[in-house]
Amino acid sequence: MTDRTNHLPTKPAPGKAARPPKRAYHHGDLRAALMRAALALIAEHGVKGLALSDAARLAGVSVAAPYRHFKDKEDLLAEIAAEGFALFRDALAVASQKSQGDKVKGLAEMGAAYVEFAVQHRSHFKVMWEGGISKAEYPKVEQPAYQAFLLLRQAVIGLLPKAKPERQQALVSAAWSLVHGYATLMLEHELDVVAGAQSDMKQLRQSIHLLLDQFAAK
Amino acid sequence: MTDRTNHLPTKPAPGKAARPPKRAYHHGDLRAALMRAALALIAEHGVKGLALSDAARLAGVSVAAPYRHFKDKEDLLAEIAAEGFALFRDALAVASQKSQGDKVKGLAEMGAAYVEFAVQHRSHFKVMWEGGISKAEYPKVEQPAYQAFLLLRQAVIGLLPKAKPERQQALVSAAWSLVHGYATLMLEHELDVVAGAQSDMKQLRQSIHLLLDQFAAK
DNA sequence: GCCCTATGTGAAAGAGACTAACATTAATGT
DNA sequence: ACATTAATGTTAGTCTCTTTCACATAGGGC
Numbered sequence: 001m002t003d004r005t006n007h008l009p010t011k012p013a014p015g016k017a018a019r020p021p022k023r024a025y026h027h028g029d030l031r032a033a034l035m036r037a038a039l040a041l042i043a044e045h046g047v048k049g050l051a052l053s054d055a056a057r058l059a060g061v062s063v064a065a066p067y068r069h070f071k072d073k074e075d076l077l078a079e080i081a082a083e084g085f086a087l088f089r090d091a092l093a094v095a096s097q098k099s100q101g102d103k104v105k106g107l108a109e110m111g112a113a114y115v116e117f118a119v120q121h122r123s124h125f126k127v128m129w130e131g132g133i134s135k136a137e138y139p140k141v142e143q144p145a146y147q148a149f150l151l152l153r154q155a156v157i158g159l160l161p162k163a164k165p166e167r168q169q170a171l172v173s174a175a176w177s178l179v180h181g182y183a184t185l186m187l188e189h190e191l192d193v194v195a196g197a198q199s200d201m202k203q204l205r206q207s208i209h210l211l212l213d214q215f216a217a218k
Numbered sequence: 219m220t221d222r223t224n225h226l227p228t229k230p231a232p233g234k235a236a237r238p239p240k241r242a243y244h245h246g247d248l249r250a251a252l253m254r255a256a257l258a259l260i261a262e263h264g265v266k267g268l269a270l271s272d273a274a275r276l277a278g279v280s281v282a283a284p285y286r287h288f289k290d291k292e293d294l295l296a297e298i299a300a301e302g303f304a305l306f307r308d309a310l311a312v313a314s315q316k317s318q319g320d321k322v323k324g325l326a327e328m329g330a331a332y333v334e335f336a337v338q339h340r341s342h343f344k345v346m347w348e349g350g351i352s353k354a355e356y357p358k359v360e361q362p363a364y365q366a367f368l369l370l371r372q373a374v375i376g377l378l379p380k381a382k383p384e385r386q387q388a389l390v391s392a393a394w395s396l397v398h399g400y401a402t403l404m405l406e407h408e409l410d411v412v413a414g415a416q417s418d419m420k421q422l423r424q425s426i427h428l429l430l431d432q433f434a435a436k
Numbered sequence: 437g438c439c440c441t442a443t444g445t446g447a448a449a450g451a452g453a454c455t456a457a458c459a460t461t462a463a464t465g466t
Numbered sequence: 467a468c469a470t471t472a473a474t475g476t477t478a479g480t481c482t483c484t485t486t487c488a489c490a491t492a493g494g495g496c
Contacts, residue, residue, distance in 0.1 A: 030443080048266065048350050053483060061444070067485070068443050129406075130348050132266050149411060165414060166424065173400065173412045174425035178392065181399025185391075188347075193367055194391045196383060206384065207392035244461060244474060271452060279475070282454080286474050291453070438496085445490070452483085459476070466468095 031069040033059040035080055042123040047131055052076065077131045078138040084124030085144035091117045092151045107155045111179040111208045114152075116201070118183035125187065152176060182207065249287040251277040253298055260341040265349055270294065295349045296356040302342030303362035309335045310369045325373045329397040329426045332370075334419070336401035343405065370394060400425065 037058040042050050052073045053063040070076040095113035099105040118125040127133070128145075135142035156172045163171075185191050186200055195203055245251065255276040260268050270291045271281040288294040313331035317323040336343040345351070346363075353360035374390045381389075403409050404418055413421055 046350060051483060052485095062446075063483085064446080064485080064487095065444055073484070132264060146411070153412070169412055169414055170421060170424040173403075173409055173421060174396065176409075176412070177399035177403060177425065178396045179399070180403055181395030181397070182391065184402060185395060185398055191391055191394075193364070194371075194387055194394070196387055203388060203391060206388040207395065248474080269452060270454095280477075281452085282477080283475055285454070440495090441493095443490100443492085445488105447487085447489105449486080450484085453481085455480080456478090457476100458478105460474085462471100462473075464469100464471080466470105 030059060030061060030065060034066055034069065034076065035083070038076060038080060039123040042126060047077070047126050074133065077127055078133045078141055080124060080127045081131050081133045082138065082140040082144065084121060084128045085141060085148060087121060087124065088117050088128070089144045089148040089151065092148055096151055096155055103155075103158050107159060107175070108205070108208050110152060110155050111175070112201070112205060114179040115183045115186065115204050118187055119200070122187060125183070129184065149176075179208070245277070245279060245283075248277060248279060248283060252284055252287065252294065253301070256294060256298060257341040260344060265295070265344050292351065295345050296351045296359055298342060298345045299349050299351045300356065300358040300362065302339060302346045303359060303366060305339060305342065306335050306346070307362045307366040307369065310366050314369055314373055321373075321376050325377060325393070326423070326426050328370060328373050329393070330419070330423060332397040333401045333404065333422050336405055337418070340405060343401070347402065367394075397426070 034055050037055040038050060038052075041054055041058065050073075052066055055076075056063045056066050059065075066076065070079065091113050092110055095109045096106060098109045133141055135145060152175070153172050156175050157168050160168055160171060182191075182204060186204075191200070191203070252273050255273040256268060256270075259272055259276065268291075270284055273294075274281045274284050277283075284294065288297065309331050310328055313327045314324060316327045351359055353363060370393070371390050374393050375386050378386055378389060400409075400422060404422075409418070409421070
């Protein structure tokens with residue numbers, strides 16, 4: 001039953017003739033393989049439905065093997081969350097560069113990037129927000145998460161540089177809440193009950209502009 | 219007043235005497251007791267951390283007893299979600315009545331009620347949204363959830379009765395996303411990184427008005 | 437080649453979800 | 467009243483998953 005030669009999408013093949021991925025005892029890159037396996041399983045069964053033993057089986061190793069690379073299951077999830085937040089931060093950074101001139105547009109870009117990330121990295125996103133990972137306990141997670149927040153904050157405050165701090169803070173939490181709520185509701189298909197025929201991303205951009213354009217007006 | 223007959227911590231008291239609230243075989247209202255026990259445990263350890271067996275122990279029965287009242291653990295969670303959505307819907311309904319004259323204020327009230335519910339019914343709210351309950355599978359959950367949505371939708375559309383449907387829909391999803399995102403981020407203490415000294419609810423009302431006041435302007 | 441250590445394995449303990457067979461009580465009908 | 471039946475609890479056991487432990491294997495530096 002257990003196909004020990006199957007390392008997931010086995011991507012290596014950097015050389016020539018694909019050496020039969022016959023894995024002998026040592027895997028080679030089990031750590032990464034386990035993370036990919038976990039992500040694949042989460043995409044299928046949700047975070048709650050992830051069994052570490054399934055990830056191990058999918059990677060073609062014994063159920064005890066993961067413990068050579070992760071302290072426990074939560075540690076694996078934390079690693080995925082950390083990776084996710086790093087990707088997330090980078091995506092937001094790219095978006096923030098896009099429209100340097102038009103600050104309103106820049107913020108809208110960032111909001112779109114926020115939601116787009118959630119869609120394109122569903123599993124990462126779910127682990128990041130509903131993985132139950134305590135950021136205080138995992139600095140590896142908190143660090144990129146905080147950097148991502150700072151990018152968002154900067155983009156919002158850039159619109160109202162002279163406003164009172166309370167107003168800036170209200171705006172920051174409002175903008176964050178808007179895009180975060182949109183992303184989470186969409187991932188759970190809750191927004192299906194709202195939408196007409198338009199696509200999710202079109203609907204999103206409409207919502208974002210509807211609200212963020214107003215930010216500039218003030 | 220759901221206090222039936224305090225069945226939670228029951229001590230057999232091997233000695234004689236004492237007519238302690240000795241529960242004789244039949245509990246009396248185990249179904250409700252289990253739901254309360256589960257909610258208490260969820261408040262402490264989160265949805266993920268809930269063990270059905272712990273709820274049983276807390277209710278003073280054997281670990282098999284819950285299966286006389288719930289098909290499985292998910293069924294218990296679905297029941298809690300259904301109860302939560304019913305309370306939620308009622309809370310939104312009350313809020314929608316409050317400011318019949320001023321529609322903008324009415325919507326702000328509803329938004330505040332949304333978040334206030336999340337705070338005051340933390341455990342219910344968490345089960346409702348991160349419990350992993352499929353609404354298609356549990357009509358008992360979907361029904362009150364949909365009614366709650368309709369209340370929110372009605373409040374939003376009431377502001378723009380003549381607008382084009384796409385615009386109305388964008389507004390509905392935006393308003394929903396805003397309050398939902400705010401509620402979820404706040405429950406996870408993510409907003410702590412934003413806030414100054416102001417309280418959560420004050421911050422919320424500021425955010426809501428900041429955005430919802432604009433709704434009326436259009 | 438040899439040793440050290442990183443990495444993988446099987447076995448087993450412990451916990452939680454669930455089931456089956458049995459026990460006790462509450463309800464109901466006559 | 468009393469017997470039958472339906473509800474509701476219990477004990478014991480199975481299954482799966484998490485985690486640990488002692489042991490096996492391989493790769494790299496000397």
